[in-house]
Amino acid sequence: MLAYICSRLLSLALSLAVASVVIFAAIEVVPGDPAAFMLGLNAQPEAIAALRADLGLDGSLVERYGSWIVGMLTGDFGTSYTYRVPVAELVADRLSVSIPLTIYAMLLSTAIALPVGVIAAARRGGPTDLAVMGVTQLGIAIPNFWFAMLLVLVFAIGLRLFSAGGFPGWEAGLWPALKALTLPAVALALPQASILARVMRSSLLETLGQDYIRTARAKGLNERQAVLRHAFRNALIPVMTILGLQFSFLLAGAIIIENVFFLPGLGRLIFQGITQRDLIVVESVVMLLVFAVIIVTFLVDLAYAAVDPRLRRR
Template sequence: MPVFLLKRFATLIATLLATSVVVFLVLEILPGDPALLVLGIDATDDQLAVFRHEYGLDQPVLDRYLGWLGALLQGDFGISYAYKTPVWPLIAERLALTYPLALFAMLITVVLALGLGVFAAAQHNRAGDVVIMGISQLGISIPNFWFGLLLILLFAVNLGWLAAGGFPGWRAGFGPAMLSLILPGISLAVVQAAILARITRSAVLEVLREDFVRTARAKGLSRSQALWRHVLRNALIPVITVIGLQFGNLLTGTIVVEQVFSLPGLGRLVFQAISNRDIEVVKAAVILLAFTVVAVNFVVDVLYAVIDPRLKGRDV
């Protein structure tokens, strides 16, 4: 296990390093001069030169990358071109909304997917299985933003049960804050839950055909007892791997959903930063999202080793 963890941690570091290179280079080759975009077309050459020198834009690309990477390792995310303030407070304020929204959507996804997937497998080739698979196919085909608009139309406009958008902040209380995240969370979760439900069903059906399940049934366990005691744990191995990948999709999906529901999260900040070509904000936001996704997948790898009995005591 220690060797396994060291290998996975080394992979995490290498992935983050490669991501930092890609993010930096991609934003470097974007057309447009940040100094000109921020100061405007009426800016003089001297003003543009001062701006470029202040933000290090007049340095060679390699020096700028190494300087940016070194600052990141010290927790310095740079200064925003547009807001003239440190980037980290801007991002931290938005993460307080985006991370809870993604986690809430992930919770909805897991609860729905596991429940429906296991039920569909238990009802294999029966009416319940057909209905759930039909609904999941419909869920996969629905775009998040379009489903979000339907939720607003139904629950906010017609029924008036929930607000159409906005976020009161955590200072308003946990209840009101979470209430405003219900519709966005469902909107984010519907596609991922549909995908995960189908994967859960397939995984459970595959394990149900294994010899150890037939042995458990022969020892007197009922189908439901064998399902919950033996099948589910082994079926979770591929499911957990997919959950780790889906969390990344939920984080990136917040960029669109936050626009639909007018939520002041990280996705909205990135959208505004791209429009203003505020490169420092975009770089910091993307590298944080990448770190989150890689870290989640590292945790998934560890859980995989813990859950899979074939890997216990082995260095893989």
């Protein structure tokens, strides 16, 4: 088990190193000068040069990359070109929205998908299974931003149960904050729940066809006991992969939803950084999102080892 963890940690470190180079190179080749963009079209060359020096843009690519990496490792993400405040402060403020939104959506997705997938597998070929497959196919096909706007029309404008957007802040109280995140979380969760339910069904059906399940039935276990006591745990292995990918997708891919609902999260911060040519914000936030994706993948691998004893002997 220790050797397995060490190998995964080495893979994690290498992935982060490669990702940092790719992110820095991709953002640096974007045309345009942030200093010239900030000062406008009529800015004097001397003013642009002075601003570039102030922002640390006059160094070589190697120097700037090294400075950025050292800062990231020490918790100093640099200073935003636009807001003139530390990027760490901007990220901390936005994480207080993005992380709860992601967790909320994940809980909703899992709470819906797992029982639905189990019921569909247990009633394979029946009306319930066909209905589940049809609804999940529709959930996968519908874009989440369109579904988000539909939720706003029905529950915010029509029924007036929720606000159409904005975030009051956690200082306003737990319920107002969660209420503001409910529609965005549902918009993010239902398409992911459709995918997860189909994976749960397929995995459980495959597991139910194994020899040890037939042996358990032959020993007198009914269908419910065979599914819940024997098949369910082994069927969770591919489901955990999807859960890890979904957490990463929900955290990194909520840019459109956060803009639909005017939520001050990481997705909206990246969008603003791109439109304002705030390269240090975009680099740092994207690197943090990549780090989150890799960490989640690492945790999923550890969960694999906990579920499947064969991995511990590697």
